[in-house]
Amino acid sequence: MKIIVPMAGRGSRLRPHTLTTPKPLIPIAGKPIVERLVKSIAKVVEDPIDEIAYVIGKDFGEVIEKDLLSIAEDLNAKGTIYYQDKPLGTGHAIMCAKDSLSGAAVIAYADTLFEADFKIDKEADSVIWVKKVENPSAYGVVNLNEDNQITELVEKPETFVSDLAVIGIYYFKNVVVLKDELQKVLDQNIIHGGEYQINDGIKAMQAKGLVFKPGKVDEWMDCGNKNVTVETNGRLLKILHKNGEKLISDSIKIENSEITEPCYIGENVVLKNVKIGPNVSIGDGSKIEESTIKNSLIQTFAEVKNANLDNAMIGNFAKFDGKFTAISIGDYSVLE
Template sequence: MKIIVPMAGRGSRLRPHTLTVPKPLIPIAGKPIVHRLVEDIAGVLNQEIEEIAFVIHESFGKKVEEELIAIAQKLGAKGTIYYQNEALGTGHAIMCAKDSLSGPAVIAYADTLIRADFDLDATADSVIWVKQVDQPEAFGVINLNEANEIIELVEKPATFVSDLAVIGIYYFKDVAVLKNELQLVLDNNIIHGGEYQINDGIKQMMAKGMVFVPGKVDEWMDCGNKNVTVETNSRLLGFLHEDGQDLVSSSVVSSNSTIIQPCFIGEDVILINSTVGPNVSLGNGCHVKDSTVINSLIQNHSHIKNAKLDNAMIGSHASFDGNFTSISIGDYSVLE
């Protein structure tokens, strides 16, 4: 089994945090989004992962590439790097990894996290993972026949089709079939919204009689902008706490301070006269003094004092001193 992860977009809606770090490497509950994503997929598949191919922008740099290779190796897989240097759509991004498009594979876009527990239908040609939503008109949804097979993909339907939204994770029994169809999309310049789309390849597969079925996830957590990323951090901390995971490092130094679970607190964190939690992630090397922090995501080596933070997102190596609450400041920022 292979996992293909298109992740070349910088994540403009999550600026300033993505000015220095690609969105898929933003830590959620102490671990990069893309790391959690491939772990979750590997857990659902319950199969040996042979290769994880990451499609990135060349500007991400060698350090990011090394981090991604390390993520693959932790799962016992080969890590491969491909480049998509032009924003030409999902279909184009997948074809940038065409040398890895063979055999069974999962394609997953690295801006979402899931929790799921189901058996993969290995008899189907493809599985499209979906989540039941309250406002299907805001999403791409699937249309099912009486045999529970997907017969249509409908983008933001004006009239009700179904409430099962496509979340951007797909399984293909032989991803080479998708590669062939996407090559036709590129060769014939089939463009929607100015981009080459994965859906055009999928629709051609459906037209040839290939069987697509839904895989339903229990939770679908977005990381598109600051507010939903902080919310996702809070939700994931709650799930991990329910699973019995202790996410507070033994190296934390606490003086006259209280930790209210669920929280992730990394290595070498110092807490002085502060209350942290619930729903807080503090990265390695953070210092928090004379502060109250709830429902917030703070990355590595940042210093917080005299603060009352709620719904805050702070990058790495930042310094914050003040009485602001719902803030979003990036790496190396200083507010004093």
């Protein structure tokens, strides 16, 4: 089994944090989004992961590439790096990894997290992960027949078609079939909104009679902008805490402070005269003093003093001293 992860976009809606770290590498509850994503996929598919292929921008840099390859190694998988030079859509991004498009594969866009306990129907030619939503007109949705097969893909329907939204994760029993159809999309220059879309390849597969079925997830968590990323951090912390995962390091130094779980607190964090939580993640080496913090995400080696934070996101090595609340400051920023 292979996992293909198109992730070349830097994540402009999550700036300033993505100016220095691509969105899929932003830690949520202590681990990068893309790491949590591929490990969740590995749990659902059950089969061993042979390869994880990442499609990234050339400007991501050597350090980030090494981090991505390390994530693959943790799953005993081969890591492969491909590049997408221009933002030409989902279909184009997948075809940038065409040398890895063989056998069974999951394609997953690295700006979403999920929780699910379903198992992939290996009789289906493809499975599309979906989640029931309240406002389907804002999403791409699928329509099902009486046999629980996907018969239709509709992008942001103006009239009701279905409330099952596509979350951006797909399984293909033989991904070569998708590769062949997407090559035709590129060759024939089939473009929507200036981009080549995966849906055109999927619709061509359906026209040939291939069977697509839904995989319904319990939780779908977005990481598109600062507010939803902070919200996702809190939702994930609750799930991890409920599952009994250890979230608070034994190496923290705590003085006259109170922690309300769920919280993630990394290695060698210093807490002095603070109230932390609920729904707070603090990265390794950070120092928090004289503050009250809830529903917030603080990355590594940050320094926070005299703060009352709620719905805040603070980058790596940032320094903050003040009375603002719902702030968002990027890596190495200083507010004193």
